Amino acid sequence: MKTFALVLIAALLGLASCDDWEKPEWCRDHDCPKFKVVNSADGYETRTYEPATWAYVKMKGVRHPDEAVMEGFAHLFKYINGDNEAGDNIPMTVPVAHNMSLHHRRRHGANHQAHRMMAPTAGLPLDVDPLMSFETSPAERAEEAAKGVISWLKGLVERGRGRRREREIDITVKFFLPYAYQEGGDKEAPKPKSDEVKVQEFPEWTAHVRSFDGFPSAHSFMENYRELVDALEDDDQDYSNDWAVFSIYNGPTELENRHNEVLLPAFDKDSKHQKTVA
Secondary structure: OOOOHHHHHHHHOOOOOOOOOOOOHHOOOOOOOOEEEEEEEOEEEEEOOEEEEEEEEEEEEOOHHHHHHHHHHHHHHHHHOOOOOOOEEEEEEEEOEEEEEEEEOOOOOOHHHHHHHOHHHHHOOOOOOOOOOOOHHHHHHHHHHHHHHHHHHHHHHHHHHOOOOOOOEEEEEEEEEEEEHHOOOOOOOEOOOOOEEEEEEEEEEEEEEEEOOOOOOHHHHHHHHHHHHHHHOOOOOOOOOEEEEEOOOOOOOOOOOEEEEEEEOOOOEEEOOOOOOO
16 A cells, blocks of 8 residues: 555644754754655655755756756856855855756666766765855856866766767756745845846655765665665655655765765656656
């Protein structure tokens, strides 16, 4: 018997809000999305996330995901480093995340194309300081921050060139806005100058989440994706694998207590009830 109905009941009974939510240790000193655990199982847990405001860059029909993710992160780093109408420097948050469409994937089994697409976020330098102290204009600070990210990602792109990509997919690169810009905060999210960057509040949603430690790689994300799907099938859980979220909570200089996640929407893939950045 499907168990997701029970999860929804638990969410309705136990999640009026996350006001009593305690930030997980893996968020460290950063703001991160608030959630309530509504079910714990072997190898994963089910969380209901509060409505939240994100900045994001969405790319459709992507044939070269390495380059697309590089471009998406460059736009977002410019945005948080002053390339917005208020000229605000927005503090870094976690996780660094991207959504990836999996429309071409079967319910079971790995796909080499998806495997290659996870590589760009592995080891993304979260330590890039959005509040740079040198005396330059917001536009110059934004340009310098973007250059740092682009330089780091360029090597990944070069390693990916020449590999055949047979499918087009959609990728959304995401930045969680700090609590001050969330509902109930004291600031309004500044409007991006770039037409590529969008800012939007997305509604509550429920996800099955598998966490793992160590330095993330394409292989480790793919392995944990498979293990999450297998566990959900074993437990007869409702889920969608039309798209997945891949999240990294640590910068490359953090050698211990690393935290990464794979998330799948916790509803049947034909459901139209849950919406989020995808």
